[in-house]
Amino acid sequence: xxxFFSGIFIFTVFSLCxxxxxxxxxxxxxxYHGTMAGWGINGDSVNAERVKNFTRTAGKDVAVVYxxxxxxxxxxxxxxxxxxxxxxxxxxxxxxxxxxxxRQYRMDSVFSMLEIVEGDFDKELTQWAIDARNxxxxxxxxxxxxxxxxxxxxxxxxxxxxxNVKTAGKLYKDTYRHIVDIFRKAGAxxxxxxxxxxxxxxxxxxxxxxxxxYPGDDYVDWIGVSIYGSQRIGDRWLEIIxxxxxxxxxxxxxxxxxxxxxxxxxxxxxKDKGDKSQWIKDVFDFVxxxxxxxxxxxxxxxQNFPIYDxxxxxxxxxxxxxxxxxxxxxxxxxxxxxxIFISKPILSR
Numbered sequence: 001x002x003x004f005f006s007g008i009f010i011f012t013v014f015s016l017c018x019x020x021x022x023x024x025x026x027x028x029x030x031x032y033h034g035t036m037a038g039w040g041i042n043g044d045s046v047n048a049e050r051v052k053n054f055t056r057t058a059g060k061d062v063a064v065v066y067x068x069x070x071x072x073x074x075x076x077x078x079x080x081x082x083x084x085x086x087x088x089x090x091x092x093x094x095x096x097x098x099x100x101x102x103r104q105y106r107m108d109s110v111f112s113m114l115e116i117v118e119g120d121f122d123k124e125l126t127q128w129a130i131d132a133r134n135x136x137x138x139x140x141x142x143x144x145x146x147x148x149x150x151x152x153x154x155x156x157x158x159x160x161x162x163x164n165v166k167t168a169g170k171l172y173k174d175t176y177r178h179i180v181d182i183f184r185k186a187g188a189x190x191x192x193x194x195x196x197x198x199x200x201x202x203x204x205x206x207x208x209x210x211x212x213x214y215p216g217d218d219y220v221d222w223i224g225v226s227i228y229g230s231q232r233i234g235d236r237w238l239e240i241i242x243x244x245x246x247x248x249x250x251x252x253x254x255x256x257x258x259x260x261x262x263x264x265x266x267x268x269x270x271k272d273k274g275d276k277s278q279w280i281k282d283v284f285d286f287v288x289x290x291x292x293x294x295x296x297x298x299x300x301x302x303q304n305f306p307i308y309d310x311x312x313x314x315x316x317x318x319x320x321x322x323x324x325x326x327x328x329x330x331x332x333x334x335x336x337x338x339x340i341f342i343s344k345p346i347l348s349r
Contacts, residue, residue: 001146001226001264001301022138023221023348024064024091024192026259026296030342031287034064034093034299036264038321043067043094046081051088054302057323059333061343064140066093066263066299071111072100075124077131086137091345093140093194093263093299096179099153108153113144114161117175122182129186138190138347142263143179145196146226147172148203148210156208169212176215195220195254196263199227199247211254223254224261224297229279230268232307232316237274238267244286252294259296262287266301269319269328277327284335300332 037054039045046067055061065085069078078094085092098111115121132139144154156168176195183191197210206212214220225247229238251260267279287295300322307316322332335341 022190025346032063032297033341036066036301048084063345065090068095070097077128096143104151107158113159113175125182129183129188133188140192142194142196146198148201149198150202166207172213173215180219192221194222199225223258224263226264233270260294261297266320269324277331
């Protein structure tokens with residue numbers, strides 16, 4: 001989601017599809033219900049009660065719960081948060097966010113893709129993997145999401161080989177594979193790996209298409225995108241109906257084998273600009289249409305938050321929670337409680 005600011009261990013290497021792996025499987029019929037339950041991109045406030053508050057509001061449990069793990073808080077497995085989510089019956093979905101601050105629209109001064117792939121943080125990542133393995137908790141991980149946007153410091157626009165921006169995809173793929181290889185060597189077989197681009201690319205050139213960043217079927221279990229409508233009150237209203245076909249086709253052409261997902265979706269309440277309840281209904285109509293039957297998970301970004309300028313002053317708001325109006329809540333509850341939406345994760349063992 002775009003933010004707005006103006007010992008020695010020796011292990012056997014397992015293949016991604018090894019029978020001992022614990023993976024989140026796509027349901028043969030149906031779609032998982034997931035959420036980011038109100039804590040935003042900072043995972044410090046993740047707890048079971050917030051998950052329960054969301055499910056009470058939605059009227060339905062969730063199978064997957066999403067949160068971010070910022071590396072400026074330390075490259076370490078967030079054990080307490082993962083356990084809190086797992087205690088609710090959901091699978092934690094942790095986004096690895098390689099950045100040293102919340103600053104955007106520039107390469108990070110500490111955690112560049114090149115430094116990661118060259119091994120500068122292998123020790124910390126290995127310990128992360130060992131701790132995740134030892135937790136025994138099945139979990140999903142994504143790494144450096146929305147890389148085809150231009151807001152995050154790991155964006156392809158700022159990270160590439162030899163001064164050539166057209167190599168951004170190769171550097172990202174190499175870095176992602178490096179991360180997965182570390183986890184495999186540590187025996188962390190309880191990880192389901194997700195590839196998570198933005199639904200639309202900030203630079204509309206072939207080198208920045210989401211498929212250029214894909215690490216390959218041997219490294220990825222799920223493919224999913226972020227799709228947002230307007231995120232700030234007063235912004236131009238963005239209708240999902242305008243580009244959903246293109247986004248789905250882009251995802252589907254990355255791999256013919258992998259299940260697809262909407263890892264993040266949401267829209268602000270702004271009655272002067274558009275109809276939030278209709279926008280949400282449109283999403284449900286799309287994902288339940290047989291034309292898009294490879295979509296097996298959707299996760300709503302359930303957060304209201306202020307928007308600050310560079311001086312720290314509040315200049316706007318985003319009102320994305322599902323209960324910002326009776327109409328919005330009715331639409332969300334009516335649709336998510338259809339039988340097609342599933343609240344219990346299905347694991348490979």
